[in-house]
Amino acid sequence: MWPNLSLRGWAFCGALSAALGATVDTRQDRASETRDPCEPLARVQWTSPQELRACFRAIQTGPIDKVRDHLLDVVDKTLDQYHTARYFQKHAPPPFTDDVHVDLDAEFRRMRHTRYRTEFDLHLDLSQTIKGLNHLDTVYFNYCYDQVFMNYIPTPLVLVADNRGKERMYIAPNAFEIASSEFPDQIDVWQNALPGKLKGQLQSLDGAEVLEINDRDPWLAVNANARRSGRYQGFGTRQMAFFASYGTNDAGSWSYDFGDFASMPGPYEDSVSLTIRRVNSSKAETITLPYRSRRYNGVWYDKDSYRENMCLPNVFTNGEDLYQFPFASNSNASTPDKPINSLQQQPPLDPEDRKHHAVSVLVDAAPYSLPSLEALSISPPILQYSSARFYMLTDGKTAVLSLGAFSARSYISLQATLADGIQKVKDLGAKRLIIDVSNNEGGYVCIAHWLHRILLGPRPSTNRGISLDSILRANPMAQRIVKVIAEDGGDPDKTLIYNGHEMAWANGTWMDETTNYLKKPEKRYINGKVVEFSPRLGGQCVPWAYREPPETAAFKPRDIVIVGNGRCSGACAMFSTAMSKRDGVRTVVMGGKKGVPQQYAGSVGGVTMDFAEMRTEILSTGLGESPLALPMFETASLLSFTWKLSLGIKNPNEPEDYQSRAADITVPLTMETVNNPPEVWRQVAKIAW
Numbered sequence: 001m002w003p004n005l006s007l008r009g010w011a012f013c014g015a016l017s018a019a020l021g022a023t024v025d026t027r028q029d030r031a032s033e034t035r036d037p038c039e040p041l042a043r044v045q046w047t048s049p050q051e052l053r054a055c056f057r058a059i060q061t062g063p064i065d066k067v068r069d070h071l072l073d074v075v076d077k078t079l080d081q082y083h084t085a086r087y088f089q090k091h092a093p094p095p096f097t098d099d100v101h102v103d104l105d106a107e108f109r110r111m112r113h114t115r116y117r118t119e120f121d122l123h124l125d126l127s128q129t130i131k132g133l134n135h136l137d138t139v140y141f142n143y144c145y146d147q148v149f150m151n152y153i154p155t156p157l158v159l160v161a162d163n164r165g166k167e168r169m170y171i172a173p174n175a176f177e178i179a180s181s182e183f184p185d186q187i188d189v190w191q192n193a194l195p196g197k198l199k200g201q202l203q204s205l206d207g208a209e210v211l212e213i214n215d216r217d218p219w220l221a222v223n224a225n226a227r228r229s230g231r232y233q234g235f236g237t238r239q240m241a242f243f244a245s246y247g248t249n250d251a252g253s254w255s256y257d258f259g260d261f262a263s264m265p266g267p268y269e270d271s272v273s274l275t276i277r278r279v280n281s282s283k284a285e286t287i288t289l290p291y292r293s294r295r296y297n298g299v300w301y302d303k304d305s306y307r308e309n310m311c312l313p314n315v316f317t318n319g320e321d322l323y324q325f326p327f328a329s330n331s332n333a334s335t336p337d338k339p340i341n342s343l344q345q346q347p348p349l350d351p352e353d354r355k356h357h358a359v360s361v362l363v364d365a366a367p368y369s370l371p372s373l374e375a376l377s378i379s380p381p382i383l384q385y386s387s388a389r390f391y392m393l394t395d396g397k398t399a400v401l402s403l404g405a406f407s408a409r410s411y412i413s414l415q416a417t418l419a420d421g422i423q424k425v426k427d428l429g430a431k432r433l434i435i436d437v438s439n440n441e442g443g444y445v446c447i448a449h450w451l452h453r454i455l456l457g458p459r460p461s462t463n464r465g466i467s468l469d470s471i472l473r474a475n476p477m478a479q480r481i482v483k484v485i486a487e488d489g490g491d492p493d494k495t496l497i498y499n500g501h502e503m504a505w506a507n508g509t510w511m512d513e514t515t516n517y518l519k520k521p522e523k524r525y526i527n528g529k530v531v532e533f534s535p536r537l538g539g540q541c542v543p544w545a546y547r548e549p550p551e552t553a554a555f556k557p558r559d560i561v562i563v564g565n566g567r568c569s570g571a572c573a574m575f576s577t578a579m580s581k582r583d584g585v586r587t588v589v590m591g592g593k594k595g596v597p598q599q600y601a602g603s604v605g606g607v608t609m610d611f612a613e614m615r616t617e618i619l620s621t622g623l624g625e626s627p628l629a630l631p632m633f634e635t636a637s638l639l640s641f642t643w644k645l646s647l648g649i650k651n652p653n654e655p656e657d658y659q660s661r662a663a664d665i666t667v668p669l670t671m672e673t674v675n676n677p678p679e680v681w682r683q684v685a686k687i688a689w
């Protein structure tokens with residue numbers, strides 16, 4: 001059975017299968033032609049990275065140079081005009097100078113002059129270059145290659161310190177149990193890949209110390225991954241992403257992230273050799289394990305149907321004119337899951353909620369979560385909804401909120417659960433609270449502010465419209481969109497993102513649909529470029545939707561700690577940053593390499609948007625024919641970016657993303673605490689109070 005985590009992918013796939021009728025008839029002919037590298041992949045759930053690359057490299061949607069030029073044109077234009085962080089990312093200030101310094105202008109020039117062998121090679125270069133921004137939501141995908149397969153080995157690694165503080169790498173102690181329950185149909189392939197007497201003894205690798213990876217110091221592999229893995233600004237966080245970690249998924253169970261070593265979104269590596277010392281053995285042994293590619297999505301029979309079904313633009317790729325097809329904007333039933341939803345690392349959202357509440361969330365090709373860790377002995381939560389769970393520790397005074405995302409299917413239920421859960425643990429005697437945000441990749445911006453408000457009560461930090469103010473790009477096209485909406489009544493249904501009716505000025509005053517807020521752009525000089533932005537924006541969350549917060553604080557700032565692994569992005573980063581920098585709430589990062597500074601949060605972003613949504617704004621305001629309008633993708637591409645960018649707390653005139661969010665306390669993981677949340681909480685309670 002295919003895993004249920006791809007449910008959202010299946011919705012997308014359902015839409016595609018409708019388009020299949022035409023290709024079925026020719027299937028017989030095509031199968032009898034000479035070897036087609038995609039044909040053998042059509043019926044399998046697992047394949048090898050080599051075979052996957054062969055299929056990917058066989059796909060061609062047009063002459064390669066033409067495809068390259070057009071693709072770069074669309075991506076460059078979109079990021080140049082709408083990605084608010086773009087010119088900041090050319091050269092970030094300390095402490096991120098070594099982490100964020102991509103000159104996209106130069107990179108696009110370089111790519112325009114590169115002769116790519118195949119479209120897949122072009123794709124790798126483009127997606128990797130944009131990944132190099134190390135930003136939560138600035139990513140380029142192509143459904144031809146991304147999220148169709150994931151690549152795994154059954155030996156996730158952990159980094160732990162012994163009781164003298166010496167850190168070593170190990171194969172996760174429960175690796176076999178997790179891999180065999182997650183990949184029951186593939187485990188034999190790895191069992192048989194082991195050499196000599198080890199054949200069939202995969203379980204005996206559990207807990208083995210890792211001495212070398214590919215015959216070299218394993219830290220070389222960790223650091224190489226950190227340089228290409230993207231997503232997080234801090235180098236320490238990207239190092240940690242190599243290792244296995246836990247989070248909480250939408251079903252409210254523990255989820256197990258295999259880490260970048262054991263799970264890769266692309267077929268980049270065929271195999272890996274590990275030199276290990278097994279438990280109770282003094283001997284170093286070297287094994288080689290193949291990566292195996294597991295299928296998640298898609299329907300095809302051969303190369304041609306693969307290309308047609310997976311690689312060409314579909315109804316979602318290029319946006320739509322909502323006033324031409326009004327059904328799309330105001331009916332729930334006809335709002336199928338957009339492809340972007342399956343890439344956002346958060347639970348699936350109610351489309352109606354999604355329309356009215358801004359999200360800032362990490363975007364990545366990896367599946368949102370793999371359920372696996374349920375074997376943990378832990379008492380049932382006191383209250384739970386989606387990835388939010390409340391617990392009491394046995395000391396009777398420490399409560400825990402384990403929060404896997406700042407979103408859930410229902411906005412109102414998550415909002416209520418957070419308020420009710422806090423009240424409940426207080427009724428049970430809680431004097432202090434641990435908030436575990438491990439692998440919390442964001443969600444609703446106003447849920448972040450809500451949680452801050454209900455925890456700390458009314459005070460300057462919470463008596464504001466939103467956690468962090470923000471700015472938008474005010475390029476000539478954005479100015480025209482806002483003008484059409486505000487002055488020509490261009491959005492009567494109030495359905496467009498640029499409509500002022502859900503925006504507020506920095507002083508908290510709300511705008512309405514007639515406010516032309518981009519009329520007077522503000523120029524900034526950033527890394528050698530003059531860029532126009534909106535005035536400072538605030539607001540958005542207050543007055544509170546659905547429910548009023550309590551009059552009083554639930555806890556004092558010193559009685560709260562936020563704990564995680566640094567992988568806390570978007571709305572999670574907004575929450576943690578505002579709690580820490582405005583109210584002095586302490587932050588704890590568990591794990592990481594000794595001596596490497598750890599950030600408690602990755603990038604904050606602001607509001608995540610994608611190319612199709614942007615083009616929908618342009619088409620729906622009747623500006624599709626303008627020479628400034630965005631061209632269409634001619635491939636099944638998706639580009640997401642930071643549309644609103646949050647401004648900082650310590651330096652309120654510069655983006656928060658490029659200001660430090662250093663953890664107050666960093667604690668090495670041990671064999672007791674690694675991937676064991678109850679042990680983590682017990683230890684944090686001891687250290688923090």
Ligand SMILES: *[C@@H]1O[C@H](CO)[C@@H](O)[C@H](O)[C@H]1NC(C)=O
Binds near residue numbers: 279
């Ligand atoms: C290693 O040795 C200890 C002590 O003899 C024993 O308790 C443990 O079960 C052994 N572990 C394995 C995996 O052999």
Ligand SMILES: *[C@@H]1O[C@H](CO)[C@@H](O)[C@H](O)[C@H]1NC(C)=O
Binds near residue numbers: 330331332352
């Ligand atoms: C969409 O669904 C929500 C509840 O799920 C409902 O309140 C709303 O009226 C629906 N909208 C339309 C246009 O049907």
Ligand SMILES: *[C@@H]1O[C@H](CO)[C@@H](O)[C@H](O)[C@H]1NC(C)=O
Binds near residue numbers: 505506507509
């Ligand atoms: C808030 O700011 C806006 C824009 O600068 C201004 O028009 C409005 O009058 C201000 N409101 C208050 C109450 O100061």
